Amino acid sequence: MSVHNQANLLKRNLFSGVLFGIGLAAFIDETVFHQLLHWHHFYDKSTTALGLVSDGVFHAFSWFATIASLFMFADLRRKSALNFLRWLGGVFLGYGLFQLYDGTVQHKVMRIHQIRYNVDILPYDMIWNAVALASVIIGFRLLSRSRSKSQQNKGNKTNESS
């Protein structure tokens, strides 16, 4: 396995994680907030045309991302190239970034729908986006930890061989 290939596989850990995170966020949005709680609405009259397009594209993308990322995960395992910490970092990052985009641009600017109707929306918005932001921060922390860990491993290996 060439160095180039290894770097590729390492990148794919992150990529697969981010895709799964996006899919997970969209899945929770759909099952919990649309179907179980009935907080989110299927359609909101104040939705902008751009909002409709953005919602459509992200919905389709997240659907694809969930499945594709799991197949990538299986592929990494099969190639013994799975770096779980890096993958998990990707999941938090993807989850947080998508929820942040959903909570700010899609809900507020494009007005596809609100988190909940007939309530004071401010605390909902704040919690929604705070959770998203926290998830992004956790994602970055995990990624930097996986990076230092893999550097440590590399150092150990060169020590052993010298």
Place this chain on the structure above:
Amino acid sequence: MNHHEHHIHGGLIPFVHLVLGLFLILVIFFYLLAANRSSRKYKKWPIHRTLFWCLGVTCIGASIMGPVGEKAHTEFTWHMGGHLLLGMLAPFLLVLSAPVTLVLHTLPVRMARQLSCFLRRRLTHLVSSPLAASILNIGGLWVLYTTSLYGSMHQSVSLYLLVHVHIFLAGYLYTAAMIYIDPVSNRFSFGHRAAVLILSLAGHGILSKWIYANPPTGVPRAQAELGGMLMYYGGDAIELMIIFILCLQWYKSARPRTSMSVAYKG
């Protein structure tokens, strides 16, 4: 216009149903015959392919005849259910049953050659590319539901038939362009197919919400809302299966000859 009581269809409909019913039975019969012949000539034709074919043909029948087809004329929600069967589920099942492979197995050599020449023609390539197939499929739906076509379709039998034939053929072309079950001479990369699949799925979802908010001519709001949601979630369910097969095909093609750990040890 919602209740098409004064349909001009009247006496024509039973006749069309009779012809279609006989045709569908014949189609199943020929597939069974061909599968049997292929099993004798080559290795055994997989039983699941035969099953997919029978289910797919049944979906076509159910979408036009029977209770779904009956109510589709008067109720938009049922029309949408029929559309999911005819334009998505039936094509998906039929693609999985690999009819082109079966035909190539059983036709006399000269005709099989002609067919494979036809499949390799420029025009065939163009029409069966993921992008063109998506435009034919999703674009066709946009034309149907956002123009007066939906209304006029219920006034003329020939237009009604034409639209439904298009929905089915475009659905088949689209599915076959995304997942490769039958031999494909002009292959597109997984990335390309995935990107086009995502965009077309988005186009489908956007149209469903558009229908929810802007009922087609003559459709009451409540029915348009329910129909739009059925289109949205039903479409998702079937697209999920297409995505799954596409990813599975990628997974199989990306199979390593040796895993990294084995390579290191060896």
